[in-house]
Amino acid sequence: MAILEIKRVSKFFGGLAANSDISFEVNHGMIMGLIGPNGAGKTTLFNCITGYHPPSRGEIIFDGRRMNGLHPDAVCKFGMARTWQKVRPLAKMSVVDNVMVGALCRTNSLKTAREIAMEQVKVVHMEHRADVRAGSLPIGERKKLEVARVLATRPKLLLLDEVMGGLNPTESEEIIELIIDIRKLGITEIIIEHDMKAIMRISDRIVVLNSGEKLAEGTPQEVVSNSAVIEAYLGASHA
Amino acid sequence: MKVFTNNISGISTLSVLFLIAFVALLFLIPKFVTSTYALHIMILIFISVITGSAWNILGGYTGQYSVGHAAYFGVGAYTTMILLQYRHIAPWYGVWAGAVVALATGLAIGSICFRLRGPYFVLASIAVAEIFRVTALNLNNLTNGAEGILITEVPPLRIGNTVITDFLSKVPFYYTGLVMALAVIAVTWLVQNSKLGYYFQAIREDQDAAHSLGINLTLYKNAALAISAFFTSLAGSLYALYVGFIDPGTVLALDLSVQIVITAIIGGIGTVLGPAIGAVVLVPFSEALRSNMIAQALIDSGLVKEDSALGTFLKDQLSHAHVLIYGILLVVVILFMPDGVLGFVKKLVAKKRKEVS
Numbered sequence: 398m399a400i401l402e403i404k405r406v407s408k409f410f411g412g413l414a415a416n417s418d419i420s421f422e423v424n425h426g427m428i429m430g431l432i433g434p435n436g437a438g439k440t441t442l443f444n445c446i447t448g449y450h451p452p453s454r455g456e457i458i459f460d461g462r463r464m465n466g467l468h469p470d471a472v473c474k475f476g477m478a479r480t481w482q483k484v485r486p487l488a489k490m491s492v493v494d495n496v497m498v499g500a501l502c503r504t505n506s507l508k509t510a511r512e513i514a515m516e517q518v519k520v521v522h523m524e525h526r527a528d529v530r531a532g533s534l535p536i537g538e539r540k541k542l543e544v545a546r547v548l549a550t551r552p553k554l555l556l557l558d559e560v561m562g563g564l565n566p567t568e569s570e571e572i573i574e575l576i577i578d579i580r581k582l583g584i585t586e587i588i589i590e591h592d593m594k595a596i597m598r599i600s601d602r603i604v605v606l607n608s609g610e611k612l613a614e615g616t617p618q619e620v621v622s623n624s625a626v627i628e629a630y631l632g633a634s635h636a
Numbered sequence: 637m638k639v640f641t642n643n644i645s646g647i648s649t650l651s652v653l654f655l656i657a658f659v660a661l662l663f664l665i666p667k668f669v670t671s672t673y674a675l676h677i678m679i680l681i682f683i684s685v686i687t688g689s690a691w692n693i694l695g696g697y698t699g700q701y702s703v704g705h706a707a708y709f710g711v712g713a714y715t716t717m718i719l720l721q722y723r724h725i726a727p728w729y730g731v732w733a734g735a736v737v738a739l740a741t742g743l744a745i746g747s748i749c750f751r752l753r754g755p756y757f758v759l760a761s762i763a764v765a766e767i768f769r770v771t772a773l774n775l776n777n778l779t780n781g782a783e784g785i786l787i788t789e790v791p792p793l794r795i796g797n798t799v800i801t802d803f804l805s806k807v808p809f810y811y812t813g814l815v816m817a818l819a820v821i822a823v824t825w826l827v828q829n830s831k832l833g834y835y836f837q838a839i840r841e842d843q844d845a846a847h848s849l850g851i852n853l854t855l856y857k858n859a860a861l862a863i864s865a866f867f868t869s870l871a872g873s874l875y876a877l878y879v880g881f882i883d884p885g886t887v888l889a890l891d892l893s894v895q896i897v898i899t900a901i902i903g904g905i906g907t908v909l910g911p912a913i914g915a916v917v918l919v920p921f922s923e924a925l926r927s928n929m930i931a932q933a934l935i936d937s938g939l940v941k942e943d944s945a946l947g948t949f950l951k952d953q954l955s956h957a958h959v960l961i962y963g964i965l966l967v968v969v970i971l972f973m974p975d976g977v978l979g980f981v982k983k984l985v986a987k988k989r990k991e992v993s
Contacts (some may be wrong), residue, residue: 447848473850481848487841489906498838501831502850509833549851 400425400585406455408445415441419480421558421604426582429587430600436463437606439589443556447479478552482559484539488532492542493518495531499549515543537568557588573599662814666807675806681919682813688899688911689820689869696905698860699840701758704765705868705896708738710888712869713876717785726791731873735866742865746858769888784883809878820867824908836860851899902969904976913978925958
C-alpha cells in the first residue's frame with residue numbers, strides 16, 4: 398500500500414522547471430532512494446513534499462490525505478518529517494533539548510517530552526552527549542542529532558536529505574545502520590544520497606532524477622543497468 | 637551543596653530561600669527608606685525591569701529583535717491617560733484597557749512584520765513605532781499632539797467606599813512597580829519552563845528547523861509578542877501615572893525602544909533575570925551621569941580639583957555626555973561580555989568552581 402503518492406508534480410521558479418511532471422509512489426515500510434546529479438531537483442522535491450514551497454502543479458497524497466498547500470508544521474503533525482542537507486542544530490540548546498523540541502510536537506508535557514527525547518537520543522547512541530550544547534557537536538554527531546530530533550516527532554514517513562554528506566566511512570556506516578534500524582521501527586524512509594554504494598545497499602527501490610525530470614525508477618539492480626541513468630552519470634560514451 | 641538541590645529545573649532550595657528573602661527585603665524597603673529620591677530611582681528601575689523583561693520574551697527567547705517596543709509602551713500610556721483625562725475612567729480599569737489595546741496592536745503589527753526576518757524585521761519594527769509616534773503627534777483631538785497629556789493627580793484606589801491607597805506619595809507606585817516587575821519575571825520563568833519556552837527558543841535558533849519540527853511560526857511568534865506587548869504596556873501606564881505627563885517624544889520615542897533593548901542586552905538576553913540585572917546596573921548609572929553626581933563625587937573625593945580645567949570640564953560637560961558614555965558602556969559589554977552581565981558573572985563563578993575542585 399502506498400503511504401506517499403507523488404502525482405505529476407512540477408515546480409517552477411520563474412521560467413526554470415526545478416521539477417517537471419514527477420510521479421512515483423512510496424510503499425509502507427520501504428526505503429526509497431532518491432538519486433541524481435547535482436541540480437537534478439532532489440531537494441526541491443523534498444521541499445515540495447514537506448510544504449516548504451507548494452508545488453506549481455500536481456498532487457502530493459500522504460496517508461490518503463492531500464498535502465498541497467499545507468505548511469511544514471502541519472505536514473509534520475500529519476506524520477511526515479524531514480532532515481536538512483545542511484544541518485540545522487538549535488545551537489544554544491543542549492542535545493536533549495533539541496530532541497525535546499521535536500517531541501513536543503506530540504505532547505504538551507515537558508516531562509513526557511524529555512522521556513521521548515531520551516529514548517531517541519539512545520536510538521542514535523548519543524546518551525553520553527545529552528547535555529552538550531548542540532552548537533559544539535562535530536558534524537557526525539550533528540547529523541545524528543538531526544535524525545534523533547525528527548524521530549521524536551513520531552513520523553510515519555521520514556525524508557532524509559544527504560544524512561551521510563561530509564561524514565567519514567565509520568560515521569557513514571553508523572548512519573546506514575541507523576537507517577536500517579529506523580525501518581525496523583516501521584517508519585518508511587525516502588533518502589537522498591550521493592554515496593552510491595550506500596544507497597544501492599539499503600534502498601528497496603530507487604528513483605533517479607535528472608534536470609528536474611524523473612529519469613528512471615526501479616530496484617537498485619534495474620537502475621544501475623539502465624542506460625539512461627549511466628548516460629546521465631557518466632556521459633553518452635559509457636551508455 | 638548536593639543536599640540542597642532538588643531536581644526540578646535544577647534550582648537549589650538554598651537559592652529559593654535567598655530569593656524569598658530578597659523579595660521580602662524589597663517589600664520592606666519603603667518601611668525604612670524615607671528618601672524620596674531613592675524610591676524614585678527604585679520605581680524607575682522597576683519600570684525598566686518590566687520593559688526589559690517583557691522585551692526579553694520576544695527578543696531574548698524568540699529571537700525577534702523588535703526595536704519598536706515604545707509603540708506598546710506608548711499605546712498603554714496613552715490609553716490609560718486618555719481614559720483618565722477625558723473620560724474620567726479610573727486607571728485601574730484604564731491600565732487593563734491599555735494592555736488589551738497594546739495586545740491587539742501587537743497582534744496587528746505581528747501579522748504584518750513577522751513575515752520578515754532578521755534585519756528586515758528590526759527595520760519594520762522601528763518603522764511601525766515611528767508611525768505611532770507621528771500619529772500621536774498629529775491626532776490632536778485624541779492625544780493633544782506635541783503638548784502631551786498632563787494629569788495633576790491620580791485618583792485613589794478604592795474598593796467600594798474603602799480607600800485602599802491614595803497614590804499621593806511614591807510608596808504606592810513603588811509597590812505597584814515591584815509587583816508588576818515580579819509578575820513579569822515570574823511569567824518569564826514559567827515560559828522558560830514550559831513548551832512555549834522550548835518553542836520560542838527553537839524559533840530563535842533556526843526558524844526553518846523549528847517549522848519542520850511542527851512549530852507553527854506565526855502562532856508562536858505572536859504568542860511571544862502578545863506577552864511582551866502586554867507587560868510593556870503595563871510599564872507604560874505605570875510610567876504615565878507616576879510621572880503624570882506624557883508626550884509622543886518620551887513614551888513613543890525611538891530612544892525608548894533602544895533603551896529597552898539595551899537594558900536586556902547589557903543584563904543578558906534569553907535569561908530570566910538578565911534584563912532585571914541590566915535595569916539595576918543601567919538606571920542608577922544613567923541617573924548618576926545625568927544628575928552630575930559622578931562629577932561631583934570625583935571633585936568631593938579630591939581626585940579632581942574643582943577649579944582645575946578637568947574639574948570644570950567634568951562639571952559642565954559630563955551630564956551632557958551621558959548618551960556617549962552609555963554608548964561606550966554598550967560597546968564594552970558587547971565586546972567583553974557577549975552574554976551580558978549575568979552571563980559574565982555565571983562564567984566567573986563556573987571558573988572559580990573549576991579552580992577549587
